[in-house]
Amino acid sequence: MLRKLSLWAASALIAVTSLNFELQESPGDRLIGVWEPSNGRSRIKIDKIGTKYYGRVVWLIEPNDPETNLPKTDKNNPDAALKNVPLKGYRMLKDFVYQTDGTWSEGTIYDPLNGSTYNCVIKMKDKNTLDIRGYIGVQALGRTDVWKRLATAPAKK
Amino acid sequence: MMLRSIWALALATSIGGTLWAQSDSSSAAEDDFSQYDNLGFVDAGAKRFCSPKIEGLSPAKLISLGYDYQGAYNLSAGTLFNGTTELAAAEDAQVNATQGLRVGFNIPVISKTNLVWQMGANYWNTQYQYATLPTAASNPLHQTLSEHGLRTTGVNTTVFKPLDRKNFLLFQGSADLSGTYGIEFMPAQYLRYSAALIYGRRPTEKKQWGLGLARTYRVGEINYIPVVLYNSTDALNKWGAEVLFPARAHVRRTINPRNMLFAGYELEGQSYRLWRDPASNFDLRNEDLEIRRGEARFRMVYEFSLKDFMWLSIQAGYRLQYRYDVDRLVDGVEIYRAFGLLRDDAYAQTNGLGNPLYFNVSLNLVSP
Numbered sequence: 226m227l228r229k230l231s232l233w234a235a236s237a238l239i240a241v242t243s244l245n246f247e248l249q250e251s252p253g254d255r256l257i258g259v260w261e262p263s264n265g266r267s268r269i270k271i272d273k274i275g276t277k278y279y280g281r282v283v284w285l286i287e288p289n290d291p292e293t294n295l296p297k298t299d300k301n302n303p304d305a306a307l308k309n310v311p312l313k314g315y316r317m318l319k320d321f322v323y324q325t326d327g328t329w330s331e332g333t334i335y336d337p338l339n340g341s342t343y344n345c346v347i348k349m350k351d352k353n354t355l356d357i358r359g360y361i362g363v364q365a366l367g368r369t370d371v372w373k374r375l376a377t378a379p380a381k382k
Numbered sequence: 383m384m385l386r387s388i389w390a391l392a393l394a395t396s397i398g399g400t401l402w403a404q405s406d407s408s409s410a411a412e413d414d415f416s417q418y419d420n421l422g423f424v425d426a427g428a429k430r431f432c433s434p435k436i437e438g439l440s441p442a443k444l445i446s447l448g449y450d451y452q453g454a455y456n457l458s459a460g461t462l463f464n465g466t467t468e469l470a471a472a473e474d475a476q477v478n479a480t481q482g483l484r485v486g487f488n489i490p491v492i493s494k495t496n497l498v499w500q501m502g503a504n505y506w507n508t509q510y511q512y513a514t515l516p517t518a519a520s521n522p523l524h525q526t527l528s529e530h531g532l533r534t535t536g537v538n539t540t541v542f543k544p545l546d547r548k549n550f551l552l553f554q555g556s557a558d559l560s561g562t563y564g565i566e567f568m569p570a571q572y573l574r575y576s577a578a579l580i581y582g583r584r585p586t587e588k589k590q591w592g593l594g595l596a597r598t599y600r601v602g603e604i605n606y607i608p609v610v611l612y613n614s615t616d617a618l619n620k621w622g623a624e625v626l627f628p629a630r631a632h633v634r635r636t637i638n639p640r641n642m643l644f645a646g647y648e649l650e651g652q653s654y655r656l657w658r659d660p661a662s663n664f665d666l667r668n669e670d671l672e673i674r675r676g677e678a679r680f681r682m683v684y685e686f687s688l689k690d691f692m693w694l695s696i697q698a699g700y701r702l703q704y705r706y707d708v709d710r711l712v713d714g715v716e717i718y719r720a721f722g723l724l725r726d727d728a729y730a731q732t733n734g735l736g737n738p739l740y741f742n743v744s745l746n747l748v749s750p
Contacts, residue, residue, distance in 0.1 A: 259421060263495040264433050265547075266587060268418050284418040286587075291617045301639050313415050336750065338437065339639040341690060343750045353424045358493075359750035361691045366444055368750045369493035373428045375421040 253323025255349060259283065260372040262357070268375060271318065278329055280318030282337075288313065301340035312337055321347060334359045343367070431495050431544035432584040434552075438615030438622050440634065440642050440685060441693065441748035448484040448744025450508070452701055455480075455736030457510075459521040462708065462731045464669070473521040476513035482531065483507045484744065488540075498542040506534040523656075523673075523708065523731065530562035532654045532673070552580040552592060552611070558599075561655030561672075571714060572655050574599055580611050588615040600629055600649040602676030602705040604718050632683070640687035649704075651676035653716065656708065670711040671730055676704040679740065693746045703735040 256278050259270045268284035290297045297312040321332035327349070334345035334357065343359035344367075350356055353374040360367025435442075457477050462470040488502035509531040516524040536558030543551040555577040576599055582592025592611035597604065607628065615622040615636075622634040624644070632646030654673040681699025688694050708731035709717060719725045 259418060261421075261423070263431065264587065265430050268421065270418070283415050284421075303640070339441070341750070343691075353428070361444075361747065361750065365489060366747065366749075368490055371495035374424045375418075376424050377421070 251323065252327075253278065253329065255352060256321070256323070256329055256347065256355075259375040259377055260355060261375055263371050269317065269372070276322065278318070278321040278323070278332070279316050281314055281316045282312055283314070285313060299337055299340075301337060303340050318345070321345075429496075430547045432547050432550055432590075433544070434498050434542040434550075436584065436590050436613050436615060437587045438619045438634075438636060438639075439613055440624065440644075442488065443486065443693075443746040444488055444749050445747040446484070446486040446695075446744050447746075448486075448695070448742060450482055450484055450506075450740070450742045452480040452740040453738035454478050454513075455738040456734075457524070457527075457706075457736070458734040459523040460707075460732040460734075462522065463728070464710070464730065469669075470521050473524060475516065475520070475524050477510050478513050479511045480508055480738075481511070482509050484742075488538075488749075490749070496544060498540075500540045502538045502540075504534070504536050504538065508532045523733065526562050526656055532560065532562060532675075534558050534560040534652055534654075536560075548583055548585060550582050550584065550590075550592075552578075552582055552594070554578045558652060560652045574604075574653050578609055580609060582611055588617070589613070596629075598629070598651075599653055600651040600676065602651045602674030602707070603653060603709065604716055605720070642685045644683040644685070645681075646683075647678050647680045647699075649676065649678055651704075653709075669730075670714065671708050672711065672716070674705050674707050674709050674729075676706075678702045678704060685746075687748075688745075691748050691750075693748050695744045695746055696741070697743075698739070698741040700737060701740045702737050706733045706735050707731060708733065 251273075254273060256271050257273055259268055260280070261268050266286045267282055269280040270283045271278055271280040273279075285297060288296055290300070298308060299310045299312055299315060300308050302308050302310070315335075315337065317335040317337065319333050319335075321329040323329050329347040330345075332345050332347075333342050335342045336359070343361060345357065345359050346364065348356040348358075350371075355372040355374075356369050357372055358364060358367050358369040455477055456474060458474045459472060461468055461472045484504070484506045486502060486504040488500055490498065490500050492499040510527040512524065512528050516528045518525070536556050538554070538556035541551075541553040543553075545551065555575070557573045557575050559573055561572065576597055578594055578596035578598070580592040580594030582590055582594075584590040590611070590613050594609045594611070595606065596609045597606055599605075609629070610625065610627040612623060612625040612627070615634075619636055619639075622636065623632070624634055624646075625631040628649060630646065630648040632644040635643040635645075637643065652675055654675060656669070656671040656673060679699055679701050681697045683695060683697040685693055685695045707729040710730040711717075717725060717727050719727065
């Protein structure tokens with residue numbers, strides 16, 4: 226009987242612990258939110274899916290293609306099959322993993338302006354500022370953009 | 383009983399595991415993108431700044447490895463004087479080709495919203511292939527060009543300082559050692575500095591312009607001139623202009639973001655310290671002479687992505703000589719003529735070059 230109870234208790238403990246882990250915010254979750262790149266032309270919402278972080282375009286200063294007057298698509302993508310995918314909702318940050326050194330890395334950033342995908346590492350300068358460094362192979366060959374966190378409630382006018 | 387306990391354990395474990403695997407902080411409601419239309423910064427004090435680039439601009443080159451080739455032309459070396467004393471007689475010679483390697487690096491050092499700072503280095507080598515090799519009796523200009531060619535090694539820096547969303551300052555500076563060296567004959571006093579400071583505006587994401595002042599050797603000798611920056615892209619991202627007048631000006635046709643065609647010109651120039659083997663019968667080193675090379679290159683350029691960030695640039699055009707005269711330093715100091723407005727000192731040697739067709743090809747790693 227005691228043995229049976231012990232097993233049930235262990236099971237319950239594992240379940241609760243797992244749930245706790247799930248509900249408890251990981252330090253990497255500070256990245257979750259809506260961010261604006263320095264050029265102010267788009268807004269990116271970063272979410273967590275599983276253990277990785279992804280960011281998708283949720284706003285564009287110029288939502289329509291001036292050539293077609295239709296919503297912009299990923300027309301610069303070198304993969305012809307993706308050229309008609311709408312830019313709004315496009316996942317441009319992919320597969321970021323939070324590291325023990327406080328950065329998010331192992332991910333990629335996509336630039337819809339030229340259809341190129343770069344290696345990328347994200348550092349949080351403060352809770353509302355990100356250094357997003359896209360690079361080619363080694364971090365020295367790259368460029369850093371600074372993103373600012375946006376309040377998710379509408380701004381007061 | 384034991385079996386039931388194991389099932390319970392497995393079930394409990396799987397509940398936790400399932401919850402973990404299905405973790406997704408996004409939600410279906412987010413497909414209503416209008417909720418992101420009117421957001422402000424969390425930091426009330428955060429400012430927006432303009433970026434150094436405009437939309438549609440050709441990509442900046444981080445690393446460039448190129449080869450430059452000029453076709454045949456006649457090089458008329460004038461009489462070489464020291465004051466009124468004739469040191470060497472004038473002599474024409476045929477140059478079959480002028481060609482060499484051009485390597486450049488540009489690495490971002492600081493890349494922040496409110497400051498961008500890049501450092502670079504470059505090395506250009508120009509070799510002169512004479513139809514008939516000059517002899518010890520030839521004009522010393524022909525001798526030294528044939529034996530040593532011309533080289534430039536330099537460092538450069540670019541600082542972009544946005545003042546706000548529309549206004550910015552741009553500083554470009556470089557220090558070059560140019561000549562027929564032997565680094566041992568190129569002490570720091572022969573470093574030639576160029577710089578430009580521009581105040582600019584970026585009224586839209588597709589246009590920027592600026593006005594400034596430059597210290598430049600683009601026309602071969604030191605000059606201080608006004609400069610105009612103008613970059614633009616049309617609404618359809620098909621046409622654009624990339625101008626830093628008078629240094630260069632190009633019209634851009636964007637076939638797509640990975641294929642661009644340019645038509646325009648660039649001024650090239652530098653002061654090259656002349657030297658020839660002191661063991662020979664004419665030691666140019668002691669004469670303290672510099673070639674003032676200034677030329678315009680009218681050209682078509684095609685740049686395209688070979689694969690991802692590796693771009694090939696092919697240019698072809700016409701090289702028009704503006705100046706190739708030899709100047710004598712006065713106590714090691716160069717003469718500032720201001721296009722003859724301030725001084726009108728005679729050159730030690732006045733030369734003339736024919737104007738050949740040229741081409742240039744380079745492999746480039748472009749910036750994100």
